[in-house]
Amino acid sequence: MEEIIKKDLKVLVVGGGKSGCDMICAFQKKGYKQLTWLFRAPYWFLRYAPVTTGGFKGFLFLCSLLLFLFSYQLPVLVAWLIGYLVLPKSEGGLLPQHFDGRRFHFGILDDKQVAFVEQVAAKQGEPKELTKEGMQLESGEMLKCDVVIYATGYETGWGDLKLLKDGEVVDAGDVKLYHHAVVPNFPCLMSASTAFFQFGPCRGLTTAQYITWYLQAAPSEAEMIATAQQNWSSQSAGKSNGFRSDHAFTAEFLLFYLDLWRGGMVSIFGMLKIFVDLFVVSKMSPLVLRKGTMPAFPQ
Structure with missing residues (x-):
């Protein structure tokens, strides 16, 4: 990271989950802005404040989790309505872009971290291949970068x-x-x-x-x-x-x-x-x- 900052390299972070947010926050805490964030869809995150407060709102959230046995969308909607979840970098306007429970892995962000990631230039798309200029997307668009950080899902390697x-x-x-x-x-x-x-x-x-x-x-x-x-x-x-x-x-x-x-x-x-x-x-x-x-x- 010190070498990237020293050389002022353009960084592309791939992956919309908690690992991607961690990479974004790590760079931004050092005041580094040469970042682009690429993901297929934004991820939902727990909001730190209500999680650490608990109480009746926590009880409602716990009840909403049980709904995941029947629906991937309804429990996310309920948790969002009670203020337990946030969807950074959403392109949905007043309403969140989606309520897809597959994009919620119990990652947690506080308000400062949410503000961090909201400042980063984000692009939704499907990576296709690496080139000398950077990452080319399936759409044909080129995201120019010097460094690619893969913060994506993986298999265990067993x-x-x-x-x-x-x-x-x-x-x-x-x-x-x-x-x-x-x-x-x-x-x-x-x-x-x-x-x-x-x-x-x-x-x-x-x-x-x-x-x-x-x-x-x-x-x-x-x-x-x-x-x-x-x-x-x-x-x-x-x-x-x-x-x-x-x-x-x-x-x-x-x-x-x-x-x-x-x-x-x-x-x-x-x-x-x-x-x-x-x-x-x-x-x-x-x-x-x-x-x-x-x-x-x-x-």
């Missing part, structure tokens, strides 16, 4: 791993996961990124609790494969819910919890508690599983 079990190659690239954590046909391999028990570092506590159970009571591979095939959430070892736009992250996140409940790993009360704590009480707490030993949680 498909690039060569896994051997008993001398045989095992394909774990896109298999459904047991409890969204363990690769069932390679059961010594666990994915912490897909085991999205909670936001923030307290997710590690639930992961540790899960490991204490799994190491002692893991079922057979056949049972794990059968259980994984029944998952309602569509994520796999190679496709984490957090970086996809073909499904709504919130809907898949709720289905993830329901998969844990159907598998006997969590109670309905346990699921509701972490969301009430987060959005109504405004505190972060770990998801407590029904099996395994929960480590001490610092208060």
